[in-house]
Amino acid sequence: MERTVCIQLQPNTEQAQALHKTLAQFTVVYNHVCAYGWQQGEKNGVKLHHATYYDTKALCPDLVSDLLIQARVKATETLKSAFTWKAKKEATYSKKVAKAQKQSKPVPVFKPVRCPRSLACAVRYNVHTYSLNWEAQTVRLSTTQGKMSLSFTVPHFSKRYRGCKIATADLLSRNGVWWLHVVVDAPEPVVEYHDEVIGVDLGLNRPAVTSQRHFLGSRHWKEVDRRRFRLRRKLQSKGSKSAKRHLKKISHKQMRFHRDCDHVLSKRIVQNATAGSTIVLENLTNLREGVHHRKGEGQRKLHSWSFAQLYGFIAYKAQERGIAVERVDPRHTSQTCSQCGHQARNNRRSQAVFHCRSCGYQLNADLNASYNIRDKFCLAQGGTSVLGGPLSDGLSSQASV
Incomplete structure (x- = not known):
C-alpha cells in the first residue's frame, strides 16, 4: 500500500536559492504546456511532448530533461481534468437555462472554465532525479545548479514508514519552509478475515x-461553522482590502478545521x-x-x-x-x-x-x-x-x- 511521508528539508541559503529557481522553472514549463494544450484542445501526453519539448527546453535550459518531462506529465493530468470539467459545465448549462426559463427566472450567466495556471507548481521527482537515505536522513535532488544533498527531518507520526521503498516525490514551499512529499510503498497488513x-x-x-x-x-x-459563517458574512459586506485578507485567512483556517474533523471522525x-x-x-x-x-x-x-x-x-x-x-x-x-x-x-x-x-x-x-x-x-x-x-x-x- 502507498503512503505519503511529508519530510521537512533543511537547506542552507545557497541550496534554498537553487530550490526556488528549480520551482520557478518547473512552473514555467507546466504553464507553457497547459497554455498550448488548452489553445489547441490537446490532452494527449505524447502529442504534447512532441509539440512542446524543445520550446520548454529553450525556455528553461537549466532544468534537466527528466524534470521537463515530469512537468509535462503534470500538465497533461491537469488538462484532462480541465477538459472534463469544461464539457460537463457546458452540458449542464443548457439544462439550467431551460429550467430558469420554465420558472420565469433570469437566465444564469455562463462562467467558462479557464486555462489551468499555477503560481508555484510542486516539482515532481522520480527515482532518476532523487535518492533518499533514511539512515543518514539526507536526500539528493536534481536542481538547476546540479544535484544537491540536503538534510531532512521526519515527523514522529511518520517514523513507522522509515526504510520503506520510495516512489515519486513532490517538492514544495509553504510559508518559507521546504517540504518533500515522498510516496513510499508500505507492506500490507496480514490480518485474519472477520465476518463483521x-x-x-x-x-x-x-x-x-x-x-x-x-x-x-x-x-x-x-x-x-456557524460562527465562522457569521464572521464571513460580516466581512463580505465590508469589501475592504483588509476584510478580503481576513476572508482568505478564514478560508484556509476552515479548510484545516474540516480536515481535522474528518481525521478524527474517520479514526x-x-x-x-x-x-x-x-x-x-x-x-x-x-x-x-x-x-x-x-x-x-x-x-x-x-x-x-x-x-x-x-x-x-x-x-x-x-x-x-x-x-x-x-x-x-x-x-x-x-x-x-x-x-x-x-x-x-x-x-x-x-x-x-x-x-x-x-x-x-x-x-x-x-x-x-x-x-x-x-x-x-x-x-x-x-x-x-x-x-x-x-x-x-x-x-x-x-x-x-
Whole structure:
C-alpha cells in the first residue's frame, strides 16, 4: 500500500536559492504546456511532448530533461481534468437555462472554465532525479545548479514508514519552509478475515452513525461553522482590502478545521471496527446534483460537506488494519424500515425520528439508516434483491435521493 511521508528539508541559503529557481522553472514549463494544450484542445501526453519539448527546453535550459518531462506529465493530468470539467459545465448549462426559463427566472450567466495556471507548481521527482537515505536522513535532488544533498527531518507520526521503498516525490514551499512529499510503498497488513459488517450513515446533522449504535461527531463542530459563517458574512459586506485578507485567512483556517474533523471522525469509525471486518458506506457521488435545497443553512451545509475527503481518510486508515471499505447505493435507506422492510416516504417523521407506518417500529432515523446500509450490502453479497431497489454496483453506482 502507498503512503505519503511529508519530510521537512533543511537547506542552507545557497541550496534554498537553487530550490526556488528549480520551482520557478518547473512552473514555467507546466504553464507553457497547459497554455498550448488548452489553445489547441490537446490532452494527449505524447502529442504534447512532441509539440512542446524543445520550446520548454529553450525556455528553461537549466532544468534537466527528466524534470521537463515530469512537468509535462503534470500538465497533461491537469488538462484532462480541465477538459472534463469544461464539457460537463457546458452540458449542464443548457439544462439550467431551460429550467430558469420554465420558472420565469433570469437566465444564469455562463462562467467558462479557464486555462489551468499555477503560481508555484510542486516539482515532481522520480527515482532518476532523487535518492533518499533514511539512515543518514539526507536526500539528493536534481536542481538547476546540479544535484544537491540536503538534510531532512521526519515527523514522529511518520517514523513507522522509515526504510520503506520510495516512489515519486513532490517538492514544495509553504510559508518559507521546504517540504518533500515522498510516496513510499508500505507492506500490507496480514490480518485474519472477520465476518463483521458495519453500516455507517453519514449526514449533515449527525456526522456519522454506525450500526454498532455509535453516534460519532461533536456538536461543537457545527457551532464553529456557524460562527465562522457569521464572521464571513460580516466581512463580505465590508469589501475592504483588509476584510478580503481576513476572508482568505478564514478560508484556509476552515479548510484545516474540516480536515481535522474528518481525521478524527474517520479514526473513530475505524477504531470501533474489528480488524479484518468490513465497513459499508453510502456512495454519495454526484449527491449535490440530485438534491435541491432552498437557499439557506441547508444548502450551505450541503455544498461545504467534504464527504469525499472523509471517505478517503476512512479508506486509508482502514487499509492499515486490514479492514475492507465498500459503498452501496443510498436509495431508500432512510425511508425503509430495518425491522420489516416496509418502504414509505412518511416513515421518516422528522430529522431524528423514524416510525414505521406498517409495523410501528420506532428508533433514531440515522441509526435505522445504518442498519439498512449494513443489510443492503449483506443481501447484495448473497445476490438477493435489496430494499426495493437494484443491487448496488459498488463504486460505480450513482447517488440519488
